Amino acid sequence: MQALADKVTDTNQSSLDFENDSLLGTSSDFIFPEDNAEGAHIRYGYKIANMNFLVPEGVVSELIQQPNIFNLPNSPMWIRGLINIRGNIIPVMCLEKLLNLNSTQKSDNILVFNKSDNDKAIAFMVDDLPVLLEQSENIVKAANYPDTLDEYLSEGFSQNDVDWIEFNPQKLFKNLSTKNNE
Numbered sequence: 001m002q003a004l005a006d007k008v009t010d011t012n013q014s015s016l017d018f019e020n021d022s023l024l025g026t027s028s029d030f031i032f033p034e035d036n037a038e039g040a041h042i043r044y045g046y047k048i049a050n051m052n053f054l055v056p057e058g059v060v061s062e063l064i065q066q067p068n069i070f071n072l073p074n075s076p077m078w079i080r081g082l083i084n085i086r087g088n089i090i091p092v093m094c095l096e097k098l099l100n101l102n103s104t105q106k107s108d109n110i111l112v113f114n115k116s117d118n119d120k121a122i123a124f125m126v127d128d129l130p131v132l133l134e135q136s137e138n139i140v141k142a143a144n145y146p147d148t149l150d151e152y153l154s155e156g157f158s159q160n161d162v163d164w165i166e167f168n169p170q171k172l173f174k175n176l177s178t179k180n181n182e
Contacts, residue, residue: 041135045164046111047127048095053167054156064110080125092123099146113169122173133159
């Protein structure tokens with residue numbers, strides 16, 4: 001980047017001074033940008049039944065629309081089956097069946113969490129496409145969520161009069177799989 005800046009400065013002396021880092025920034029500012037403390041913190045939210053959850057921070061996720069789900073014989077009702085994502089076999093959960101809720105699912109969308117780590121990867125059936133949210137300072141606690149989820153939920157935030165709650169799907173699946181293996 002500096003070599004390009006030197007060349008441009010040499011060929012056109014009347015142009016902007018590319019060596020003035022305060023004007024344009026350095027090459028490392030473009031490659032490794034600093035977090036904008038004043039900018040909005042972006043999060044993604046998804047819906048299952050009448051519950052609104054946040055994709056956990058730092059977790060790589062992917063939406064798969066209408067995937068091939070392979071049945072898993074003799075599995076609990078809340079296991080929808082298995083999916084193959086680029087050679088990784090990932091279990092798919094149906095949270096509505098786990099919680100004995102009336103099925104309100106409108107689509108066959110699956111949200112995969114930690115897809116890069118096959119040991120911790122888990123997928124959930126979700127109602128709609130994830131939504132982009134700007135995290136606000138308006139902290140809310142999980143209310144009107146099933147008691148079964150209490151230990152997997154934490155505080156969230158409200159946006160446009162909708163509460164979005166932190167949810168740890170990997171911990172839920174790990175605890176459920178441990179219980180079923182005992």
